[in-house]
Amino acid sequence: MSELISxxxxxxxxxxxxxxxxxxxxxxxxxxxxxxxxxxxxGLKLKEGSLYPALYxxxxxxxxxxxxxxxxxxxxxxxxxxxxxxxxxxxxLEKGREEWEHFVNVVGRVVGAPA
Amino acid sequence: MSELISxxxxxxxxxxxxxxxxxxxxxxxxxxxxxxxxxxxxGLKLKEGSLYPALYxxxxxxxxxxxxxxxxxxxxxxxxxxxxxxxxxxxxLEKGREEWEHFVNVVGRVVGAPA
DNA sequence: CCCTATTATTTAGAAAGACTGGGTAGTGTG
DNA sequence: CACACTACCCAGTCTTTCTAAATAATAGGG
Numbered sequence: 001m002s003e004l005i006s007x008x009x010x011x012x013x014x015x016x017x018x019x020x021x022x023x024x025x026x027x028x029x030x031x032x033x034x035x036x037x038x039x040x041x042x043g044l045k046l047k048e049g050s051l052y053p054a055l056y057x058x059x060x061x062x063x064x065x066x067x068x069x070x071x072x073x074x075x076x077x078x079x080x081x082x083x084x085x086x087x088x089x090x091x092x093l094e095k096g097r098e099e100w101e102h103f104v105n106v107v108g109r110v111v112g113a114p115a
Numbered sequence: 116m117s118e119l120i121s122x123x124x125x126x127x128x129x130x131x132x133x134x135x136x137x138x139x140x141x142x143x144x145x146x147x148x149x150x151x152x153x154x155x156x157x158g159l160k161l162k163e164g165s166l167y168p169a170l171y172x173x174x175x176x177x178x179x180x181x182x183x184x185x186x187x188x189x190x191x192x193x194x195x196x197x198x199x200x201x202x203x204x205x206x207x208l209e210k211g212r213e214e215w216e217h218f219v220n221v222v223g224r225v226v227g228a229p230a
Numbered sequence: 231c232c233c234t235a236t237t238a239t240t241t242a243g244a245a246a247g248a249c250t251g252g253g254t255a256g257t258g259t260g
Numbered sequence: 261c262a263c264a265c266t267a268c269c270c271a272g273t274c275t276t277t278c279t280a281a282a283t284a285a286t287a288g289g290g
Binding site for chain 4: 123143145164168193194195
């Protein structure tokens with residue numbers, strides 16, 4: 001009966017999650033969104049309105065690069081923007097993973113076990 | 116070399132941490148602050164300007180109750196406001212702990228291990 | 231050939247939570 | 261009496277996410 005993860009509790013960890021997803025393979029925004037949802041095994045509830053700004057943020061910070069895909073293949077929809085993690089992004093991802101571990105340890109220690 | 120936990124990454128988990136601390140023993144704001152810092156074993160960096168609003172939030176939500184301490188004992192400083200977790204707060208703490216577990220599982224799965 | 235469903239991107243505005251950087255107050259100690 | 265120490269309080273700001281759309285492009289059905 002756990003609530004879906006969204007909003008406040010996600011704060012600041014989304015960027016690392018996006019980098020982790022893009023580290024496995026390049027992808028466009030919608031793709032990243034679907035992969036986040038599937039890797040989160042349904043426990044993650046993310047809005048496009050949160051994801052795209054996150055991608056812009058990462059691009060602006062030089063952690064991912066982006067290019068427009070040539071729409072040669074026959075498919076529906078507008079041109080897609082393909083994101084790729086940069087070397088700087090990979091370093092940040094490592095740092096983000098360390099921060100995540102640290103965060104889990106410290107907060108977990110305070111929150112503690114149920115009685 | 117982990118960064119101290121503060122700001123964005125804390126978002127939404129502070130309330131549960133405060134409830135967890137108050138579940139062990141009642142305490143005034145400054146006390147809660149010191150106990151958070153000590154239980155976080157130096158890994159936590161929290162400002163009073165963040166803690167007190169959190170306490171008001173919890174009080175307003177009926178998760179903690181507060182009373183002014185009679186300043187009988189000889190000590191320095193102004194009157195202290197003693198916070199105590201309520202029954203509703205205890206239920207919320209349990210829920211918060213479940214949410215924390217869930218959060219760690221889901222985000223951890225996405226963030227994954229360093230290669 | 232239009233209409234709709236699907237895929238994908240974009241954005242404006244609001245809300246929430248924590249931060250910065252102070253200030254106020256009371257009392258023991260030198 | 262000045263000062264350090266303890267404790268509390270607050271205004272304004274920043275960042276991140278959410279809400280709630282609009283827009284774009286095309287395949288496929290009728």
